[in-house]
Amino acid sequence: MNKKPYVFFITKNLKPKSLLSSADRKLLVDPLDDDNPITVQVLGICSALAITVQLRPAVVMAISVVGVMAASNVIISIFRNLIPSRIRIIVQLVVVATMVILVDQILRAFAYDVSKELSIFIGLIITNCIVMGRLEAFALGNGVWRSFLDGVGNALGYGLILIMVAFFRELFGSGNLMGVQVIPDSIYILGYENNGFMLFSPMALITVGIIIWVQRSRNRKLVEEY
């Protein structure tokens, strides 16, 4: 009998050769901070304004964008050598639009309430500059697995900022989180008022600005030399 211990996944030999190589890890982690689509590349600002009044739509939007970006990056990457470069934008649009419609249908089937609230904005994922930007800049020139990681990473970086902004806007704007009141009534009785300015879109820009400010003072390599 062989008395080897049953360890399937974590063995000493496999540990350094984990699922992601360091270059792949960079694809996934960089967009979260150093190369964030919203705060560093300043893309996708429009939806950061539109759907961050409450946390729930922002979370659904973030998840939907992860799905759309991962899928369309993979598809474009598979066909990257077949797509004539003159019509590549049209092809990308068709792929993204298909994915967006798929996400919309899935939401309608399984989360109808959210879908009613969000279906306009889900449609607008097509126009989200991050999606097209990653297709153009990455998926057209890289392999399937790397494109998948890049899509997921960028969508997560986008979603992270979206959720942060929505968190502060819903908390201070309406005293709720995910639609549930979190600021207790006793504080309202003391004279606290919700900040109505938080519900206006300028405050989303200011919140994004503050996030950029904090990020840059923490991460000095983002600060340009001048």
Place this chain on the structure above:
Amino acid sequence: MKNKLRHTIDSLKNDLRYSSNLKKFVPAVNAFDTFLFVPNVVTKSGAHIRDAVDLKRTMITVIISLVPALLFGMWNTGFQHYSQLGESVSLFESFGFGFTRIFPMIAVSYAVGLAIEFGFAIYRGHEVNEGYLVTGLLIPMIMPVDIPLWMVGVSVAFAVIIAKEAFGGTGMNILNPALTARAFAFFAYPTYMSGDKVWVADASTIDAISGETILGTLAANNPSIQYSWWDMFVGVVPGSIAETSTLMALIGAFILIFAGVGSWRIMLGCLIGGAFTGLIFNLLGVNALMSFPFYLHLVVGGFAFGVVFMATDPVSAAQTTKGKWIYGVLVGIFCILIRVFNPAYPEGVMLAILLMNVFAPTIDHYVVSANIRKRKRRWQLAKANG
């Protein structure tokens, strides 16, 4: 006493300067030092203008020019409150009532604002600037008297952090910080900043008091105004604490212009722009606000106060001579435009000044480049001729 204080500060400074981890607190101590004593630092090299005016003296001039409006505002707060209740009280009683309401607001404004300024000075390692002394006094003066103190604090924090420190501190701000604080409070807590129940102290709790402003009444398309021209000019009307009195703003304007601190071009430009726009609307005269006489438009609301103390802010206003005229006239025009066309904002002077603050650098840019073009052409003409 004085020498003792001097000695204490000097020894404190010495101790701090040679201590490695307390060094960053030197600016904070310096700020107190220069607040208490005339600084003994002189410029030693390079070309410089010999003048006694420094930032601190400029700011103190503005504060002196604000004092008449502030004292009047304190009296008016009490007077409006008691006269609406039907009580006639002495001048000192009215003033005392206003003082007990307004002094805490000023204290909160200075405490929050200066705490943030000192924090940034220590963190960034620069000296504390005096700019906040004026802003901190202006903010309570343009708020309704009944606003809760914590809202004043939050607005001050927003104005100092977002409108000022985010852009680099005193002298670098695009928007006037005091107006930013008011705009923030206006959009964040609209029920405390507009309507007919906030302008007279305790109006929301005592039924006998109703304090609709003149512009608020007009915006509701009600042309019957119970105040005379004289009331509006002197400022015995409901409104934000110190904005009601055109007379006191004029006294402040004279001090500012005489001391060379405020720009008379901007003030006159605003007046011309406002009167001109008001006149045009008088000719149209469709609703109560449009047919409100143009000369009365200039004495109601915060027009005079905003024009004298906010539009002339040397940092956020236009810098060139021609630019100041353009900037001033546009502030006047937009102020009346916003008043007349948007019933949700019966008072337009705040938004007009903020809007033109944004455009001031653009105006200056075009004035400067027009001047460059003119001189280039003159030079080419001279070259061609001779």
